[in-house]
Amino acid sequence: MASYSITPKTSEFRRSGPWKIAVLLGGDSAEREISLASGAHVVETLLARGHQVCEIDPKFVDLTRFDWAGIDIAFLALHGKYGEDGHVQSILDLLGVPYTGSDAEASRIGISKSATKERLIQQGIPTANYVLIHESDSTERILAHARSIGFPIVVKPDTQGSSLGVSIVHNAEELPSAVSRCFELDSFGILETAIIGSEWTVGILDESELPAIQISTGRPFFTYEAKYQDDDTGYKFDYDVPNDVVRRIEQIAHHACRALGTRGLARVDIMLDKLQRPFVLEINTIPGLTDHSLVPKAAARIGWSFAELCERAIVSSLRYAESHSRPLKVSDPAA
Numbered sequence: 001m002a003s004y005s006i007t008p009k010t011s012e013f014r015r016s017g018p019w020k021i022a023v024l025l026g027g028d029s030a031e032r033e034i035s036l037a038s039g040a041h042v043v044e045t046l047l048a049r050g051h052q053v054c055e056i057d058p059k060f061v062d063l064t065r066f067d068w069a070g071i072d073i074a075f076l077a078l079h080g081k082y083g084e085d086g087h088v089q090s091i092l093d094l095l096g097v098p099y100t101g102s103d104a105e106a107s108r109i110g111i112s113k114s115a116t117k118e119r120l121i122q123q124g125i126p127t128a129n130y131v132l133i134h135e136s137d138s139t140e141r142i143l144a145h146a147r148s149i150g151f152p153i154v155v156k157p158d159t160q161g162s163s164l165g166v167s168i169v170h171n172a173e174e175l176p177s178a179v180s181r182c183f184e185l186d187s188f189g190i191l192e193t194a195i196i197g198s199e200w201t202v203g204i205l206d207e208s209e210l211p212a213i214q215i216s217t218g219r220p221f222f223t224y225e226a227k228y229q230d231d232d233t234g235y236k237f238d239y240d241v242p243n244d245v246v247r248r249i250e251q252i253a254h255h256a257c258r259a260l261g262t263r264g265l266a267r268v269d270i271m272l273d274k275l276q277r278p279f280v281l282e283i284n285t286i287p288g289l290t291d292h293s294l295v296p297k298a299a300a301r302i303g304w305s306f307a308e309l310c311e312r313a314i315v316s317s318l319r320y321a322e323s324h325s326r327p328l329k330v331s332d333p334a335a
Contacts, residue, residue, distance in 0.1 A: 012147070018051040019072040019314065024088065024099075026057035029080025030164055030185055038289040045307045046075070058082065063091050071315055073321075074099040076286055081159060084286050098321035100313045102285040106261040111159050112333040113190050116260065120280055121123055123259040125252065127280045128193040132158070135183045139176065155179055155187035168194055178198040186218035195271035195279050198241075202253035203287065203295035204266045206316055209250045210298035214239050216260055235294065237301055245276050252278045260285075262274040263320060265313045267295055 023046070025039020026032055039055065046053045056066065058078070074097050082088055086108035090097045109115045114133055120127045131145040146169070153170075155178040159166040165185040167178035182189040203210035216234035239246050252310065253268035260266075260283050267287035270278045285293045289310075299309040 015201050018049075020052040020054075020056050021073055021075050021314070022068075022071050022075055023075045024056050024058050024083070025077045027078045027080065027083050028059045028091060029078075029082060030160060031080035032068075034290065035077055035079040035083065038079065038293070040082075041289055041291060041306070042075055042077050042310055049311070051306050057090065063088065064095070068095060068097050071097065073097075073317055075310070075314065076101050076281065077289060079286055079288065081111070084284075085159065087144055094154065098317055100317045101264040102260075102262045106165055106263070108283045110260055110262065110266075110283045113156060113158050113192075113282055114188070116280075116283055119191075119309060121260050123255070125256050125259055125280055126278060128154075128195055129194040130190045131190050133179070133191060135187045135189075138196050142179055142191070143172060143175060146172070149191055149193055154192045154194050154201045155182050156190050158188035159189055160185050165189075166282050171328075188250075197271055197273040199270055200248050200249050200270045200278070201294050201298075202270065203298045204253060204257045204262065205312060206263060207254075209254050210295065211220065211237055211250050211301045211315060212239075212246050212253075213294055213298055215294075235297055241272070241276060245272070246330055249278045252280060256283055260262065263294060264316045267307075332335045 023039050023043050025043075026036050027194050029035070041323070043053050043055055056074075057064070074082060074092055074098055076088065078084065078088060078135065083108055087102035089099065089102070089104035089107050092281060093104060096247060100116055101107075109119055114132045117130055118126050129149055131149060133142050151172075152168060152170045153166045155169055166181045167174075167181055169175050169178045179189065199215045200212055202212045214234075214236040216217065216279075249272065252270060256268050262283065262285055265287055267284040269281040269284070271281055272278050287293065289306075296306050296309060299306070304312070
């Protein structure tokens with residue numbers, strides 16, 4: 001195993017290697033294309049740093065039959081179901097393969113917006129009011145739930161990311177089409193109070209927060225297109241709110257990750273209402289790593305290159321694996 005040291009938010013980070021890294025990318029979720037882009041960015045960067053890198057697409061490769069002998073770590077660039085829901089983490093745990101990011105339990109909770117909200121509520125962390133809905137619910141029942149929350153509301157699939165299937169609904173007439181879009185991607189969804197204000201995101205690496213990013217877009221909210229396609233989406237570090245409000249946003253993000261039990265890289269999305277009160281929207285246990293993604297932008301703000309960000313994530317996971325005595329168990333792909 002390579003040796004390493006890390007001091008967050010300083011230039012004292014050092015690594016030795018090269019490591020042999022398996023980058024898991026693609027998969028079979030609705031976010032496959034974003035995962036392929038994240039993974040390709042990671043692969044290109046780690047190769048350029050002199051590491052030995054192989055790509056694994058679980059859509060086509062059975063992880064239980066892959067020869068993990070000699071692999072130092074699996075770098076998870078999978079988004080959506082299978083990658084972020086704890087499934088692949090459980091497989092790697094059974095195989096004894098170290099991997100980047102959160103464990104299976106935190107991943108299982110984090111992919112579900114309703115489960116995340118319940119954990120946040122238990123810990124007293126502010127999040128918008130919500131109701132869980134199911135595709136078997138009648139139109140009348142869903143409408144009653146919406147009215148109990150009060151328009152405007154946000155309709156979201158429970159276990160999708162990248163704003164897929166998300167709609168802002170201003171009245172009862174808009175609700176059926178929004179619910180239909182939601183249930184195209186998931187059998188469960190949530191109706192959530194629409195927080196009117198500004199959208200923020202905070203990257204987390206273990207116990208350290210990266211600088212908060214204030215997001216601006218010409219679209220009604222931070223949609224899939226605003227995230228990955230629009231060149232005019234704004235990412236601000238020169239904020240239009242007081243410093244103590246920004247610090248509160250970063251602290252809320254930190255507490256949210258602690259509540260969920262994340263480790264390694266994570267990202268917390270937050271809405272700041274008109275009274276400058278932060279509300280956690282969701283926690284991403286495998287944040288995007290494309291050239292449009294937010295965590296790399298925040299890392300660059302404090303002087304970390306994308307390569308250093310990736311290596312810090314690897315170091316974090318290797319240190320965890322070493323401290324928890326997780327030796328590689330599988331050397332025979334047929335085992």
